Amino acid sequence: MNEARPLPAPDEVTRPFWSACAEHRLCFQQCRACGYRWLPASVVCPRCWAGECDWVPSEGEGTVFSLAVYHRAYHPAFQALLPYVVAVIELAEGPRLVSNLVGVQPQDVSVGMAVRLEFLDLDDRALPLFRPRTRGG
Amino acid sequence: MRTQTSAACIAGVGHTAVAARLGRSAWELQADAVVQAVADAGLRPCDVDGLLTEPGYSQGVIEGVTPHFLRLGAMLGLDPRFTGSEVLGGASAVAMVQRAAMAVANGLCEVCVCVYGDAPSQAPGVWGYSRGDGAAFGFFGAPGIHALAAARHMALYGTRPEQLGEIAVTFRHHARLTPHAQQRAPMTLEDYLASPYVVEPLRVLDCCQISDAGAAVVITSRERARDLKHPPVAIAGFSQAHCLTSLVNDDYLTTLPARRAAPEAFAMAGVTPGDVDLAELYDCFTIVVLLQLEDYGFCKKGEGGGFVDNGGLALTGRLPTNTAGGLLSEGFGGGMLHIVEAVRQLRGECGLRQVREAEVALVSGYGLGMNTHATVILTRG
Numbered sequence A: 001m002n003e004a005r006p007l008p009a010p011d012e013v014t015r016p017f018w019s020a021c022a023e024h025r026l027c028f029q030q031c032r033a034c035g036y037r038w039l040p041a042s043v044v045c046p047r048c049w050a051g052e053c054d055w056v057p058s059e060g061e062g063t064v065f066s067l068a069v070y071h072r073a074y075h076p077a078f079q080a081l082l083p084y085v086v087a088v089i090e091l092a093e094g095p096r097l098v099s100n101l102v103g104v105q106p107q108d109v110s111v112g113m114a115v116r117l118e119f120l121d122l123d124d125r126a127l128p129l130f131r132p133r134t135r136g137g
Numbered sequence B: 001m002r003t004q005t006s007a008a009c010i011a012g013v014g015h016t017a018v019a020a021r022l023g024r025s026a027w028e029l030q031a032d033a034v035v036q037a038v039a040d041a042g043l044r045p046c047d048v049d050g051l052l053t054e055p056g057y058s059q060g061v062i063e064g065v066t067p068h069f070l071r072l073g074a075m076l077g078l079d080p081r082f083t084g085s086e087v088l089g090g091a092s093a094v095a096m097v098q099r100a101a102m103a104v105a106n107g108l109c110e111v112c113v114c115v116y117g118d119a120p121s122q123a124p125g126v127w128g129y130s131r132g133d134g135a136a137f138g139f140f141g142a143p144g145i146h147a148l149a150a151a152r153h154m155a156l157y158g159t160r161p162e163q164l165g166e167i168a169v170t171f172r173h174h175a176r177l178t179p180h181a182q183q184r185a186p187m188t189l190e191d192y193l194a195s196p197y198v199v200e201p202l203r204v205l206d207c208c209q210i211s212d213a214g215a216a217v218v219i220t221s222r223e224r225a226r227d228l229k230h231p232p233v234a235i236a237g238f239s240q241a242h243c244l245t246s247l248v249n250d251d252y253l254t255t256l257p258a259r260r261a262a263p264e265a266f267a268m269a270g271v272t273p274g275d276v277d278l279a280e281l282y283d284c285f286t287i288v289v290l291l292q293l294e295d296y297g298f299c300k301k302g303e304g305g306g307f308v309d310n311g312g313l314a315l316t317g318r319l320p321t322n323t324a325g326g327l328l329s330e331g332f333g334g335g336m337l338h339i340v341e342a343v344r345q346l347r348g349e350c351g352l353r354q355v356r357e358a359e360v361a362l363v364s365g366y367g368l369g370m371n372t373h374a375t376v377i378l379t380r381g
């Protein structure tokens, strides 16, 4: 890669998410009042508006909710990765997030496919990515 | 059939040329569209007491925090009773018509101009945006989220690429009958299938034009419209629905907020989907048309592919749609050109592309990556 990937820019709302990722934990928020779990980060429970919630680490298992295969690089850092897969992943715990699928040819990915979390380290940050689960793995 | 109509109607429409590059600023395009729409209504500048604007996309970057309506209004010499700018993305044009109709109906103003205009050729690069931390995953541009939508619809319902292609080819045919359309070259399904992927499963020909263009409409009361140049087009029903949470919903990517907006607009107009003679559906990407056909109840969820097959959206098809070519081929008019075209169809001014006996038109606006939606149902007279 000639140019570095754009790094996530944590703000006061998303900082706990990215700090946990840097320690290789993918966390979602869970409401202490109603138990609802969600991503992306919020300052209140999006369901009951309670203010008290916890950051809970995911087990890292999920499925592909949908996927898109980029054949065009909108940023030079992604030129060498073409074609690459952007996917909406549904975690086993419920919350969904946008991520990349790695370690698989785009034509072998399908909606509903089981995937497993891994991390890509970038400087002092880490990106949560997903890889198809191997049989029995 | 119709039980009620709103107190407001559309009395004038106007637009500039539509092209990839016009060499005019967004301000010039907006002002030109306003001048033409007011002239089309047979009104004078001093009659205008309402101004609603949509800044477009490139100008937001240029102008920073200056309210758009303020600068445009100053240039037009207006001190209106009612004004504002709409920032609902592609839903803004329809939303402005609604705001204007409510203002006119409640006496806040009598003649309200709604205008869109943009000159993206003067601000290249603004379309490759990402939102939040999406850029870290290479999740850029409007095609990305719509490719996610298309892939899920294909996986759940067996929708085929050829069916998206049918939409693009049909709209191109309509654009060929539209003198001001940006893309008038013939297009076949083979051309569609040979066009390269941008973000798979979406190809170049699934994506709308990027255009320099301005378009405006004039909203006034039925009473005031009676003596004007053209027979008024009634704003018979309208509604909005938005999905600000998106990612968390069960039907994320395959159902638009159109599904929630539709029943209210139909009820207000006193019509059903079966009464609609033509539709002007926001079509930034082919898949968005297919989803809306389902969400408005023209067919069941998952059956949009079958609905568009075999010329379903053609001028003589099941539902003549985007009769001037839409964003895909007429060019990007921010959704305002969709309203202009619906008005012209209901006036019977469309020549070779005229839908016969057009009395009821549905126009939609949709924006910001599946978040916003606005609907208006227009009727003749």
Ligand SMILES: [Zn+2]
Pocket (backbone or CB within 6 Å): A031, A032, A033, A034, A035, A036, A045, A046, A047, A048, A049, A050
């Ligand atoms: Zn809660």
